[in-house]
Every structure is written in C-alpha cells, then in structure tokens.
Amino acid sequence: MQTRQDKKTRLQVIRMIVSSQAIESQEELLVEMDKAGYPCTQTTLSRDLKQLRISKVRARNGHPVYALPHEGQFVHVPTREEMDLGKWGVRFSGQLMVVHTPPGHASMVAYDIDCAKRTPFIGTVAGDDTIFVALGEDVERAEAIRAIEEIVAPLRGKIK
Numbered sequence: 001m002q003t004r005q006d007k008k009t010r011l012q013v014i015r016m017i018v019s020s021q022a023i024e025s026q027e028e029l030l031v032e033m034d035k036a037g038y039p040c041t042q043t044t045l046s047r048d049l050k051q052l053r054i055s056k057v058r059a060r061n062g063h064p065v066y067a068l069p070h071e072g073q074f075v076h077v078p079t080r081e082e083m084d085l086g087k088w089g090v091r092f093s094g095q096l097m098v099v100h101t102p103p104g105h106a107s108m109v110a111y112d113i114d115c116a117k118r119t120p121f122i123g124t125v126a127g128d129d130t131i132f133v134a135l136g137e138d139v140e141r142a143e144a145i146r147a148i149e150e151i152v153a154p155l156r157g158k159i160k
Contacts, residue, residue, distance in 0.1 A: 097133040
C-alpha cells in the first residue's frame with residue numbers, strides 16, 4: 001500500500017525529471033521514473049501530471065515536451081494535500097465553534113469530534129466543508145482549542 005510520503009516523493013521526482021530533461025511522452029517519463037527508482041503505472045503517472053498541472057509546451061526545436069508551470073523551470077508546485085492544509089481553520093461565536101475543512105471533509109471530521117470521549121463539545125452539524133460545533137456551557141475557548149487540536153490533526157498549531 002502506498003503512503004502519503006511515497007506519493008509526495010514520487011511527485012517531487014516527476015517535477016525534477018520534467019524540469020531537467022526534455023520529456024516528450026508519458027512512456028519516456030515512465031522509463032525515467034523507473035530509472036530513478038520510482039516505477040509507476042501509466043494511470044498513476046497521468047493523474048500525477050494532472051495534479052501537478054504539468055502540460056505539454058512546444059520546445060525550441062518544435063517538439064512538444066512536458067513542462068511545469070512558469071515556463072518549465074523547476075519550481076515548487078504544491079500538491080493537493082499541501083493546498084488543502086490552508087483550508088483548515090477555526091472561528092468562534094459565543095458557545096459555537098466553526099471548523100473549516102477542505103471540501104468533502106466536514107462530515108468525517110464531525111464524526112471524529114462526536115465520537116471523541118470526554119470533550120467540551122455537545123454536538124456537531126456538518127456541511128461539505130464547514131462544521132458547527134456546540135460547546136458546553138462555560139467552556140473556555142482555550143479548552144475547546146486544546147480539545148479540537150487533539151482530535152483533528154491538521155488543526156494542530158494553526159488556531160490562534
């Protein structure tokens with residue numbers, strides 16, 4: 001089974017190969033990935049290219065080659081996971097805590113909050129990317145922040 005770290009490393013290897021060589025086809029890129037010790041299927045490579053926003057551009061010799069955004073120079077292109085990290089957040093209004101998640105994550109996170117033992121939370125209502133979390137009476141924000149950071153890992157250290 002592939003881990004997140006494996007995928008992240010594979011995406012970095014693709015970025016480096018595309019930025020340092022004139023790659024004209026997915027087959028050629030698959031060979032280079034294999035040489036680099038990161039063999040993958042054509043389907044996986046195709047998805048990775050789309051995620052990285054790598055496209056074909058016309059090289060000086062007229063041949064189409066793969067290039068990263070920003071004229072084919074090697075630049076850090078954030079992965080979907082890295083972009084989603086910026087979508088996590090928490091705001092308060094009285095005894096209501098609003099948790100913002102990437103699209104599609106709210107119900108899963110709300111379930112985790114509801115299932116957590118001994119929390120200052122009474123319950124949750126989840127949408128697609130937003131969760132309303134009701135706090136118990138007289139619960140301080142600092143206590144709620146500690147509890148939510150313990151339950152929801154992407155929020156650790158992000159709440160002020």
